[in-house]
Amino acid sequence: MAVVEIRQLYKAFGEVNAVNDVNLTIQEGEFLVLLGPSGSGKTSLLRMIAGLEKPTGGEIRIGGVVVNELPPRARKIAMVFQSYALYPHMTVYNNIAFPLRSVGMDRINIQTRVERAAKMFNIYHLLQRKPRQLSGGERQRVALARAVVREPDVFLLDEPLSNLDAKLRALARDELKQFQRQIGVTTVYVTHDQVEAMGMGDRVVVMNYGRVQQIGTPQALYRAPANTFVATFLGSPPMNLVEQDNCIIGFHPEHFLPKGIDQHMQSPITIPFEVTRVEYLGSERFLYGYVQGVGERTRVVSNIPSLVQLAIEAGRTYDFVADLHDLSYFDKMSGDRIAPVRLQIAQAAGV
């Protein structure tokens, strides 16, 4: 277990700045998620922590020691690749034992440890199989078992669930998180899936174009996104953004509700909402349409829990409300979060 510190880290591949001035401290035992779209530099950052890629500039410390010049094997890390990278020519047993053999552990100790890890991940019955005889979920467990068996200081995972089907993924997410709590090892988890990030991370680092956009707890990111990129990357559907003068106003779909169910709101504002399409998704209802009371006429989404029985039809305009306290404000030029501005709400009389 160790603190990982990253200072002014850069990585350039030719013209591309894959990682651009990243500063980050990962606390002991923390589950930190790197979240960003494909190509945002997550893998590059993780690989630099692992020692598989040399930084162009900056410093990485693990447990207080600068590791820039250390090869992967000297960093006391374990990594799970997106492909799981199981050794195809070895049995599951030998795959898990492989890291232990590198440190010259004796046979009996190896066996004890491998069997313990295999039991922990429910793959004891697979120990004599070859990787190609395993399903995707089983491979993922073998990769995890191999990663923990050496009791690393830092655990690095690159999209470990992206090769599983949706059903298995939800289950694996839960197991992985529980398991990390149990052993309490510092973990860096890379994903492009915001649901995974929000659900698993103690803190989430949102990246784009190699730069850190925001670091914070899932709640903090959700409540107060640092810029429009973070605002539109999180949530499904993401935050609605409406332009007004040289400022952008943001509100979450689930904070934009029909008038009448706004009892909990402290300072509700009323905005007319022209509904064009209704989507029923069981636990919730998505309403697509336009607002034009605030700023310009803009396409937005409202997410109403199915508890609200109110009948709403496409093609009509309703009075909706949002809480002033739930609004976010961004600068139109930079996209960065700014202090609240005065809203001009025109009660669109003609609609």
Added chain:
Amino acid sequence: MIRKAGQTGLTYFLITLFILFTAFPFYWMLITTFKNDNELYRNREANPLVFNQAPTLDNLRLLFNNTNYQTFVENSLKVGIAVVVITVLLAVPASYSLARLAGAWGERLGIMIFMVYLIPPTLLFIPMSQIVSFLGLRDSLWSLIVIYPTFTVPFCTWLLMGFMKSIPVDVEEQAMVDGYSRFGAILRVVFPLALPGILTVVVFAFTLTTHEFIYALAFITTSSQKVISTGVTSELIRGDVFFWQAIMGAGLLVAIPVALVYNLFLDRFIAGFTMGAVTGK
């Protein structure tokens, strides 16, 4: 149903044709080896595909007692093994480096190296013979051991590059994370996974060496230093007299083991060739 049966029948018919076509030379060599001169040369009316007179071992006796055949085989084996060792020692690290470390240039270099293989030995043996003289290796098996790698190494490097590329980088990096140096990772992960390729290269370098003729003819004249390809042809063709039965026997005895090994590795061979081809994307 009927159409399917017809198709199967046609398939078997074609396969039979191919088998006859490829097996016929072996059969021809086999019966010729045991025919006596009288039957082979004078009996023109009789069916040449079968024995019309009693088979004889005289020709094999001639081959083993009156020529250096055993020495030729030994020499071919010595040269073959030495060349295989040199080829593997050079081609394995070279192909790994080209596939993994040299980036986009590795690809181009690999193709350029392969081009070297395409230069015909008929062009190269003149400069090569100067080098052999300069090294003082004329009339010595060592001349072949030095020269043969000039075409086995480029070809086998190119062939192995395909195999090396098919080994995922992830797996190698995983080994480095799991506590091994790059060399350790290569030794424990890359080599075992490249083994089919390495075996292919062993077989290929060996056969390429044993059937080579021009260099062997140009550099070696002493009978005791000759290899099969030149020894048999020079000792069993005296002037315009061909000892056909002994020549056939000599060829058959070395061709059969090689053919068997080839068959054993055929699938991997093809895999190796196509992999090499795919990397040229």
